[in-house]
Amino acid sequence: MLYDLARPFIFTLDAEKAHGLTIAGLKALPLGPVPKSDPVLATTLAGLDFPNPIGMAPGFDKNGEVPDKLIRMGFGFAEVGTLTPLPQPGNPKPRIFRLVKDKAVINRLGFNNGGQEEAAPRLKRMGGRMGGGVLGINIGANKDSEDRIADYVTGVRNMAPLADYLTVNISSPNTPGLRALQDKGALEELLSAVMEARDNITGGAPKVPVFLKVAPDLEPADIDDIVEVTAKHGLDALIISNTTITRPPLRSPHKGETGGLSGAPLKDLALQRLKDFRAASGGNIPLIGVGGIANAEDAYERIRAGASLVQLYTAMIYEGPAMARSMTCKLARLLKRDGFSSVAEAVGSADK
Structure with missing residues (x-):
């Protein structure tokens, strides 16, 4: 109620x-205090224990300043970033546009962040403040880098000791040429270098899980190639997906802005891509569903379609900070209504 009253001013x-x-x-x-999630929501992915499957997507907390607070808002995990090796200002402003009539956002931020070196001490402190929630760190390449694969290797070396999991983000439409790393040959080279860097980190700690975040704007052959290369290199999960450069019918005045579209209009495309990756992988690669998730029903649909976890961001702009707690409560009821004793039991159940 308070957010509903404040939103007109915020907007x-x-x-x-x-x-x-x-x-x-x-x-x-x-x-x-950390809110307690219903035990039915507890789940495990890549050896990590998540109190619930609802996560905050990267982009909200680009510099890793408040993941501990996000867990207190009811999220089971928080993914910070995208963090690049060197700080960069991103693209010229204005670069975020609310499409209120569509419950959507277009952004062309361009990996604006303070850099990994600046974030590292803060993220190190976060390790003891997550209250059972999981900390993901999303890494990317600098816009002007002469060797983007080397940037991801640097990101692994800098961030792996601080993260519960790492996400290799090659799916942003706002860094020119970045999505070319999704091509089979480039992806092969990238993941070979990333996993070698991960495996060579010393210190005796378990190897940090590595996830790959891909775009929704893919052809069937692209999906098959990504699944093949991901499986070959033993990545722990695929995140499906990022913002889209396509434009479904929109009503808002900002609909013509360039950049990545997120929010409600992305829902159908993101859900279809999740199903596509589920089919292409035969259910053998864990998937994380992102894009157009606005309520517990959306999250449940994504889980039943094959997602082990889900993430959101844009919907919270419109629904407010109580959204995560509300979603977890309703998701628990949906699981119990349908006779599931855990999230894992429900994953991919729409296939059966």
């Missing part, structure tokens, strides 16, 4: 300024 602010104020507000909050 009078520039979208990026409002986001900055949100991060500042969360940083100022005391570290409260």
